[in-house]
Structure formats: C-alpha cells, structure tokens
Amino acid sequence: MCFDWLSKNGKLISVQRLKNIQRPTHLGDEGWLRELAELMIERKFVSWKSIANSVSDPLTVKESRQFSVRSMSQKPLSISAESFIFKLRNFFGMTARAEVFHWLLTHESGHASAIARDTFWLPKTVQNILNEWENAGICRYFICGAETLFQANVQDIDLEDEAEKRRFVK
Amino acid sequence: MKTWQPKLSESWREIVIQKIWAQWVSIGGSGAAKPRPNQEPVDPEALVLVTTSLGMEEPRLA
Numbered sequence: 001m002c003f004d005w006l007s008k009n010g011k012l013i014s015v016q017r018l019k020n021i022q023r024p025t026h027l028g029d030e031g032w033l034r035e036l037a038e039l040m041i042e043r044k045f046v047s048w049k050s051i052a053n054s055v056s057d058p059l060t061v062k063e064s065r066q067f068s069v070r071s072m073s074q075k076p077l078s079i080s081a082e083s084f085i086f087k088l089r090n091f092f093g094m095t096a097r098a099e100v101f102h103w104l105l106t107h108e109s110g111h112a113s114a115i116a117r118d119t120f121w122l123p124k125t126v127q128n129i130l131n132e133w134e135n136a137g138i139c140r141y142f143i144c145g146a147e148t149l150f151q152a153n154v155q156d157i158d159l160e161d162e163a164e165k166r167r168f169v170k
Numbered sequence: 171m172k173t174w175q176p177k178l179s180e181s182w183r184e185i186v187i188q189k190i191w192a193q194w195v196s197i198g199g200s201g202a203a204k205p206r207p208n209q210e211p212v213d214p215e216a217l218v219l220v221t222t223s224l225g226m227e228e229p230r231l232a
Contacts (some may be wrong), residue, residue, distance in 0.1 A: 001191070001221075002221045002222075005199045009198065010196070012214065013218065018215040018218060021219060028217065028218070028220065029225075032223075033222050036218075063219075063222075071197050075198055081211060085212065085213070
C-alpha cells in the first residue's frame, strides 16, 4: 500500500519534512525507511537520497522485505478533506507554506513557534511566511499577553456572499 | 490481572493498523475498502513513517 502509493504520488511527499519529523521523534523504522528510500531512488525520486544516507540501520538480507507495487493507487481526490494538504502543495509547491496555511485554516490562532512545532518546519521559516502573509493581508496578528498570535484573515473572504464570489471569479 | 494486557495490546494494535489503512485508502491508496469520509486531514509524511513502524507486522501496509 505505502510503496504503491508513493510510486504514483512520490512528488507529493516532502522528504525534508519527513526528516524533520523523523529526527526528533524517531518515528518510523530506520531499516525499513532506508529500503523504502532506495526503492524510491530507483524510481527517480532522487530527493530520497538524503533519507538513504541519513538513516544508519540497513536491513539484513533476512530481514529485508518486498514492498508491494500493484500500480493500483490513485491520485488523492482534490475535493476531500483528507487530501486537502495535497491541494495546497500543488498550489504553493512543496514548501512550508502549504502546512502553515493548512494550520491557519484549522486552528483559531497561534504563535509562530507553536505553528512551527505542529507543522515540523523551522521556526524562522514559519515566522517569515507569517510576516509576508500579514503584509499581504492573508493573515493578521494580535497581541495576547506576552505573545503575538497569528490567525487567518478568512472573515474578509465570505464565499457565501454572492457578490464576493463574483468578485473572486473575475 | 495481567491476562487482559496482551488482549488490550492486540486490540490497540489492530485499531492503529485499521486507522493507518483507512488513511492510505482515503488519499488514493490501493485498498479493497472504500474510503470512509472521516473528514480528518492526513499528514502524509507522518503516515509514511508510522507505516514503516508497523508495516513489518502488517505486510499489506507495505
């Protein structure tokens, strides 16, 4: 299932973010991850080289297993909530922007460092994105105690309003 | 006292595997089961990692 999906949709996975999650949490089996990385490299997903080089526990021949490829996986449906992150990645590219925007749409508000922690991107990267979007009016900030909290500026875009819809369609 | 622990552990493992399976299917993975609209966003990188953790115990996840 996993490799079959990755074979079809490998470009929708951020190898950088995968490493950002794996390093501090040690989530995942390193031997398996290395084997998966080598198979992805064979399929021309060269960014997986950094995974193959960074994990240190290659499987022995005995332990090694075959990932199954049935070529039956599909592209994620763009209309489903489960796949919404892929729509954002197709729009923003494979950068932190997709996760930060997703976070803003699914949370009331938050500090840049909390958003960075939740999304597994670097705090400075997230802060820069939020600053840019605040300048562009995509999000806004407010002070709460000693913290600066950011939230999406969605109330300015009421897509239920027919006039607003027409304005966006134009 | 301890007899329930293996059963609980096994039940918990099965629940987690079912959840992972459902998430793969919901984003287009090749599964016999139809995706159930649970409306929960999937974290694809975390899904890959947790699959490598549990996939050894559940070959169909590989």
